[in-house]
Amino acid sequence: MSSAAVVIxxxxxxxxxxxxxxxxxxxxxxxxxxxxxxxxxxxxxxxGAEFVGLVLVFVYIGAVAVLIVFTILLTRxxxxxxxxxxxxxxxxxxxxxGALTWAILKTQSVAIVAPHDRAVTVKRIGEALMTSxxxxxxxxxxxxxxxxxxxxxxxxxxxR
Amino acid sequence: xxxxxxxxxxxxxxWLLSQLTAAPSWVVQIASSLANIFALLAVFLTLFALMxxxxxxxxxxxxxxxxxxxxxxxxxxxxxxxxxKMLIKEDIVPERADKIVHFLAPILIAAAAILALGxxxxxRNMTPFTIDGGILFFFAVGSTxxxxxxxxxxxxxNKFSMLGAMRAIAQMISYELPLIITVLPVVxxxxxxxxxxxxxxxxxxxxxxxxxWFVFTPWGATAFILFFVSGLVESNRTPFDVPEGESExxxxxxxEYSGFKYATFFMAEYIGMFAITGLAATLFLGGWHSPVSALxxxxxxVWFFAKLSALLFVYIWxxxxxxxxxxxxxxxxxxxxxxxxxxxxxxxxxxxxxxGRGLRGWLWSLLVxxxxxxxxxxxxxxxxxxxxxxxxxxx
Numbered sequence: 205m206s207s208a209a210v211v212i213x214x215x216x217x218x219x220x221x222x223x224x225x226x227x228x229x230x231x232x233x234x235x236x237x238x239x240x241x242x243x244x245x246x247x248x249x250x251x252g253a254e255f256v257g258l259v260l261v262f263v264y265i266g267a268v269a270v271l272i273v274f275t276i277l278l279t280r281x282x283x284x285x286x287x288x289x290x291x292x293x294x295x296x297x298x299x300x301x302g303a304l305t306w307a308i309l310k311t312q313s314v315a316i317v318a319p320h321d322r323a324v325t326v327k328r329i330g331e332a333l334m335t336s337x338x339x340x341x342x343x344x345x346x347x348x349x350x351x352x353x354x355x356x357x358x359x360x361x362x363x364r
Numbered sequence: 365x366x367x368x369x370x371x372x373x374x375x376x377x378x379w380l381l382s383q384l385t386a387a388p389s390w391v392v393q394i395a396s397s398l399a400n401i402f403a404l405l406a407v408f409l410t411l412f413a414l415m416x417x418x419x420x421x422x423x424x425x426x427x428x429x430x431x432x433x434x435x436x437x438x439x440x441x442x443x444x445x446x447x448x449k450m451l452i453k454e455d456i457v458p459e460r461a462d463k464i465v466h467f468l469a470p471i472l473i474a475a476a477a478i479l480a481l482g483x484x485x486x487x488r489n490m491t492p493f494t495i496d497g498g499i500l501f502f503f504a505v506g507s508t509x510x511x512x513x514x515x516x517x518x519x520x521x522n523k524f525s526m527l528g529a530m531r532a533i534a535q536m537i538s539y540e541l542p543l544i545i546t547v548l549p550v551v552x553x554x555x556x557x558x559x560x561x562x563x564x565x566x567x568x569x570x571x572x573x574x575x576x577w578f579v580f581t582p583w584g585a586t587a588f589i590l591f592f593v594s595g596l597v598e599s600n601r602t603p604f605d606v607p608e609g610e611s612e613x614x615x616x617x618x619x620e621y622s623g624f625k626y627a628t629f630f631m632a633e634y635i636g637m638f639a640i641t642g643l644a645a646t647l648f649l650g651g652w653h654s655p656v657s658a659l660x661x662x663x664x665x666v667w668f669f670a671k672l673s674a675l676l677f678v679y680i681w682x683x684x685x686x687x688x689x690x691x692x693x694x695x696x697x698x699x700x701x702x703x704x705x706x707x708x709x710x711x712x713x714x715x716x717x718x719x720g721r722g723l724r725g726w727l728w729s730l731l732v733x734x735x736x737x738x739x740x741x742x743x744x745x746x747x748x749x750x751x752x753x754x755x756x757x758x759x
Contacts, residue, residue, distance in 0.1 A: 231465070255500070277530075326500070
């Protein structure tokens with residue numbers, strides 16, 4: 205049953221991704237992108253990596269898609285208009301796909317993945333973040349704090 | 365006896381599934397999920413109907429009038445009449461609207477709201493879907509609401525819809541951050557993202573009578589208030605209903621919706637409210653635990669829904685009492701007060717933990733919160749006398 209689900213979700217994801225690259229209206233492309241992200245998250249769920257799937261939905265739909273939407277709205281006046289045939293998107297997608305495939309096939313260690321004895325739980329990810337990856341985590345935290353303070357400075361009232 | 369009453373719904377489901385012994389395991393799995401979904405929908409759609417009439421009744425009391433009292437006893441059948449009215453209304457789609465996006469928005473927003481209900485423990489052994497990161501699931505699903513509201517606003521091709529959607533997204537993004545950060549102390553103290561574990565951690569009583577709910581710790585009380593306010597903003601309710609401000613922008617992102625699609629938006633708003641108050645009860649008010657040990661014979665789900673109703677009553681009460689805030693006030697409140705306070709909650713919870721989780725920790729965390737609260741009040745200059753506001757327009 206789960207392999208059938210994988211195939212169905214993969215087809216939907218690919219269709220959404222293709223739509224995101226080829227649709228005429230930018231806003232439709234953004235929404236298709238969101239659908240594609242949900243599809244990838246569903247794949248992660250099927251693989252038992254719930255945390256990654258949830259974070260994917262969280263970050264890419266809650267933040268990135270909304271950010272794209274805001275960017276389109278605030279920068280373009282022709283939001284509703286067609287943008288004409290744009291083959292740059294699909295070309296770029298194929299190029300990235302090719303590069304990734306080449307890189308993955310060239311990597312030796314991917315082929316011999318040891319089967320995991322334990323499922324990747326949220327707890328284990330948390331432990332890994334707090335022990336082996338604590339410095340990267342702190343750096344990201346610092347960056348986010350700086351961004352927050354920057355946002356606060358932006359909204360501060362100017363002294364007259 | 366009380367045990368069997370407590371587990372009556374669980375045993376009912378098990379009996380239903382036991383009819384399927386001959387079926388393969390995946391059929392049983394799907395049937396189990398379907399039973400949960402049906403139960404959830406039945407309970408919460410009934411609650412939605414009840415809430416819509418009770419809200420109007422309570423608002424009526426607050427405003428010294430009767431409220432609906434014509435349909436059925438005490439006007440209790442009003443939601444049925446409303447539902448029929450909404451169903452037979454004409455469904456109008458604007459000529460220049462983006463038909464697909466306009467159609468999908470209410471479906472997506474309702475789906476997101478209903479999905480969020482799935483991870484809340486409604487009683488002992490009564491979590492519809494136990495997910496390892498249940499809390500994370502709740503917020504991940506909740507974050508799709510923003511996109512749905514945006515779809516409604518943009519798809520309608522109407523300036524009021526667009527303005528409403530922009531307002532909604534702006535305030536929802538601003539308050540999503542404190543909403544999640546106020547959950548952090550609870551997750552830290554419990555050490556788990558699973559709602560069941562969080563409820564289990566709040567079992568028992570200190571000194572034999574004070575329940576071990578997180579709301580009775582200084583950091584928990586602060587986080588609860590902040591969570592409640594942020595939840596109020598997330599569900600776009602008064603006093604934070606600028607996205608729908610009727611007197612300014614018609615109905616915000618719902619301007620171009622009529623009939624059943626409008627009803628779907630309405631339903632999604634209420635279900636989102638149930639979800640956020642349910643999570644508040646789970647995180648801070650001990651979930652389905654009873655407040656007094658002598659009353660533990662009352663079934664767990666009764667306690668959960670009692671807490672839910674109490675919180676919903678406060679929502680209605682606030683709606684009847686407070687005027688609408690301005691957009692800039694909402695933003696200032698979020699970034700200058702709520703966000704620093706929610707970070708303080710995280711620190712205060714850590715202090716509480718390292719000072720031994722007893723009375724000493726209680727006092728230390730109270731001190732941390734009091735210091736930051738006072739510092740913030742001084743920094744934000746709340747004692748300032750309000751001069752006439754000068755409006756500076758863009759040249």
